[in-house]
Amino acid sequence: MTTSSASPKKAPRKAATRKRSATGKRPAAKKAPAVKPAAVLIVGAGFAGLGMAIRLKQAGIEDIVILERANAVGGTWRDNQYPGAACDIPSNLYSYSFAPNPNWSRSFSGSEEILGYIHHLVAEFGLESHIRFEKNVEDLSFDEKKGIWTATTDKGEQFAGRAAVMAQGPLSNCSFPAITGIEDFTGHKIHSARWDHEYDFTGKKVAVIGTGASGIQIIPELVKQAGHVKVFQRTPGWVMPRPDFATPAWNKKLFEKLPASQQAMRNLLYWTHESMALAVIWKSPLTRIAERVARLHLRRQVKDRWLRRQLTPDFTIGCKRVLVSNDYYPALQKDNAKLITWPIARLSEKGIRTVEGIEHQVDCIVFATGFDVSHSGTPFPVKGRAGRVLGEEWQGGAQAYKSINVSGYPNLFMTFGPNSGPGHNSALVYMESQLDYAVKGIRKIIENDLKMLDVKEDVQRRHNRAIQKRLARTNWNSGCKSWYLTEDGFNATMYPGFATQYAAQMSEFEERDYEAV
Amino acid sequence: MASIDLDKMLTKIKSTQWALSDIDWDAPGAELITEEQWPKLKDFMADLMWIEHVGARAFAAMAKKAPTDTLRQIYTYFHAEEQRHANAEMALMKRWGMLEGDEIPEPNINLRLVIEWLDRYSDDMPVYVLGTVVPMLEIALDGALCTFLLETVKDPVCHQAFEKINDDESRHLGVGFSVMEMQGRGKTFIGATKMLAPLLDPRLMLGIASYVPLLNKMRDNIITMGLPEERLYAAMAKFEKIGGRTEDGRRNPWFQVIRQHAKLVVNRRNRAYHVPVDGMVKLTGLIPRRALPAVPSWVKELTYQPTA
Numbered sequence: 001m002t003t004s005s006a007s008p009k010k011a012p013r014k015a016a017t018r019k020r021s022a023t024g025k026r027p028a029a030k031k032a033p034a035v036k037p038a039a040v041l042i043v044g045a046g047f048a049g050l051g052m053a054i055r056l057k058q059a060g061i062e063d064i065v066i067l068e069r070a071n072a073v074g075g076t077w078r079d080n081q082y083p084g085a086a087c088d089i090p091s092n093l094y095s096y097s098f099a100p101n102p103n104w105s106r107s108f109s110g111s112e113e114i115l116g117y118i119h120h121l122v123a124e125f126g127l128e129s130h131i132r133f134e135k136n137v138e139d140l141s142f143d144e145k146k147g148i149w150t151a152t153t154d155k156g157e158q159f160a161g162r163a164a165v166m167a168q169g170p171l172s173n174c175s176f177p178a179i180t181g182i183e184d185f186t187g188h189k190i191h192s193a194r195w196d197h198e199y200d201f202t203g204k205k206v207a208v209i210g211t212g213a214s215g216i217q218i219i220p221e222l223v224k225q226a227g228h229v230k231v232f233q234r235t236p237g238w239v240m241p242r243p244d245f246a247t248p249a250w251n252k253k254l255f256e257k258l259p260a261s262q263q264a265m266r267n268l269l270y271w272t273h274e275s276m277a278l279a280v281i282w283k284s285p286l287t288r289i290a291e292r293v294a295r296l297h298l299r300r301q302v303k304d305r306w307l308r309r310q311l312t313p314d315f316t317i318g319c320k321r322v323l324v325s326n327d328y329y330p331a332l333q334k335d336n337a338k339l340i341t342w343p344i345a346r347l348s349e350k351g352i353r354t355v356e357g358i359e360h361q362v363d364c365i366v367f368a369t370g371f372d373v374s375h376s377g378t379p380f381p382v383k384g385r386a387g388r389v390l391g392e393e394w395q396g397g398a399q400a401y402k403s404i405n406v407s408g409y410p411n412l413f414m415t416f417g418p419n420s421g422p423g424h425n426s427a428l429v430y431m432e433s434q435l436d437y438a439v440k441g442i443r444k445i446i447e448n449d450l451k452m453l454d455v456k457e458d459v460q461r462r463h464n465r466a467i468q469k470r471l472a473r474t475n476w477n478s479g480c481k482s483w484y485l486t487e488d489g490f491n492a493t494m495y496p497g498f499a500t501q502y503a504a505q506m507s508e509f510e511e512r513d514y515e516a517v
Numbered sequence: 518m519a520s521i522d523l524d525k526m527l528t529k530i531k532s533t534q535w536a537l538s539d540i541d542w543d544a545p546g547a548e549l550i551t552e553e554q555w556p557k558l559k560d561f562m563a564d565l566m567w568i569e570h571v572g573a574r575a576f577a578a579m580a581k582k583a584p585t586d587t588l589r590q591i592y593t594y595f596h597a598e599e600q601r602h603a604n605a606e607m608a609l610m611k612r613w614g615m616l617e618g619d620e621i622p623e624p625n626i627n628l629r630l631v632i633e634w635l636d637r638y639s640d641d642m643p644v645y646v647l648g649t650v651v652p653m654l655e656i657a658l659d660g661a662l663c664t665f666l667l668e669t670v671k672d673p674v675c676h677q678a679f680e681k682i683n684d685d686e687s688r689h690l691g692v693g694f695s696v697m698e699m700q701g702r703g704k705t706f707i708g709a710t711k712m713l714a715p716l717l718d719p720r721l722m723l724g725i726a727s728y729v730p731l732l733n734k735m736r737d738n739i740i741t742m743g744l745p746e747e748r749l750y751a752a753m754a755k756f757e758k759i760g761g762r763t764e765d766g767r768r769n770p771w772f773q774v775i776r777q778h779a780k781l782v783v784n785r786r787n788r789a790y791h792v793p794v795d796g797m798v799k800l801t802g803l804i805p806r807r808a809l810p811a812v813p814s815w816v817k818e819l820t821y822q823p824t825a
Contacts, residue, residue: 305636306814314581342597345534355597357537357604359824
């Protein structure tokens, strides 16, 4: 593969030749031709991968190749196109500060509009030529002698880069959950992250399994269309009201004519969300206030005491993801909807059998059961120095330095790596800090013609010890089960602090923390 | 009965689930119910079904206060399983033509009061209060009522259903007694006294005031239906024996309270207890139904239909 000309100050290193496939399975890989390395290889063309490319280009690094497994950009917003899909962070904050959009139609935009914004980024920053579609990476290996990362796709193609960025996203894979009898069900099955737009719900009896962030967005829409909707809930979440409204035309005009006004709005939203950290990350008097607000929201929308009890969480707010919705509770109380909290015993040919002995027969089951989150592995084998395999090293829980680099895997940067997750603020705010940090690292590699820039092991260890110590005092580690934690309760997902703290952590690229070769 | 491994128990519970549709409710045998039996059986089944149903609600309350996640999950399952028993018993009533249309049998006034109390206050009770009352009720159910039913009813479908119900109940009892022992473990005099402190809680007092007449009324109902009194004595003796077989169990003050109370309930000769409690039954009988609030919506979850 050849990349476009780059503008790093020093010439790219010589091409690396992969002698064998890392998986060792594909004959094509054994005979792979020489691959000219790009300056930067990015895996994934979602918000993270595209944002990375934009920031690199803005820093003067043009020799970028983005590998995308699908045939379109957008990542999670391309995949999550279920009815009602929307962001639960205001759009003026859930967008890049370096690419403001004055025309958001609502305070909380739908997935289609967000996907439109992502397409706009591609056009605006000329990213199309960098993207290689339908390149599903199955292996990423580092050649220590040459200082080159090589990605091998499922078709045996190889792409190389002096630096690599894993921007495949933490919530990009999904599968049907392992419920007993799932293979026996003969009706239609849909996963929320792989919506079947062809299926007509009109008049159908539908079951929705899961009442997390996706579930509570899908349910109100399905209740409008389907004949009957049964909602199977395992654990209720805290639901906060959603201050959603259409953006008035004058507001759009103001943002367009006076970009500083939009920045001021962004700042206001940022600091409002920052203050929420005090309620959702740590247990404080604000935590009680946040719970009170959620309880009032529930009480206002649900009059029946038993239904309220079924919908009241047993855990501290913030321990699991906080949900926002104005129409979820009303939807559950429509005549054609019913909340079921009995545990699921199994799936049967015609529906779902719950432990109270009843078989709930349905035409279609919607699985809003979330994503396959790997806390202790990698989405594809990642091989670093001296044959180290990242997935094996992470078996006890993923760890990185500042969430972005891992010792033993030089020149590799991760977006949304271990302990970078926000619980209270926009993911893109965190992402921007990561992108700018990666740019600094990549510039050092290119400008100093480094073969390897590898974070020191002891530095990484110290960093993680401090992170885990801080995490122990957070609501996430307060006892509830969530996708943030491994089975053993290890938190490899969240960052225990304010977004401002995270940004401060990422603001300096400390050379002394790295071994440069 | 040795203390059980609750994690293994949870796995077993999950792997031994059954549904109403596993039973052919239209299979022959319903005609074996005699005309003489029918009216008594109708009242008996209604009482049985309601005991299961309020037991289910008690497990729901216990799940909220369970000290470990495993126990919380177990109680969540038991809540649903007790509901399944009530559903299955309703399905038997339907099979025997004891339901008027699709109506749930009307709960008596004392049941209504207990339902109301469970709905309002049970979630606030410490787990060891209901955690001791429920095994006592279950042992009465398992050891006396169900055995009596199976001896008098020849319908094979009834036997099939109760075989499954009894399997569930034996697990409920196993967990119940283990938890009672856990709650008594290492309890000092002060610790045990603290456990009795909720007796001074007005909410629990209200609970006792609604529970005590219900038990008297139920006891008399089932004796009228032909249940030999000795069966109740035997069931209570079993509760005393299993609950008090270890030092830990005996140290649980609630075991001692419930044990003494159960003895009072089954012994009709104790006039000091029964005269005032019977008075309460009469008094509660005067409460007009319209004075009671509407039944909570969890009661409406009952169904005899295997599919929905």
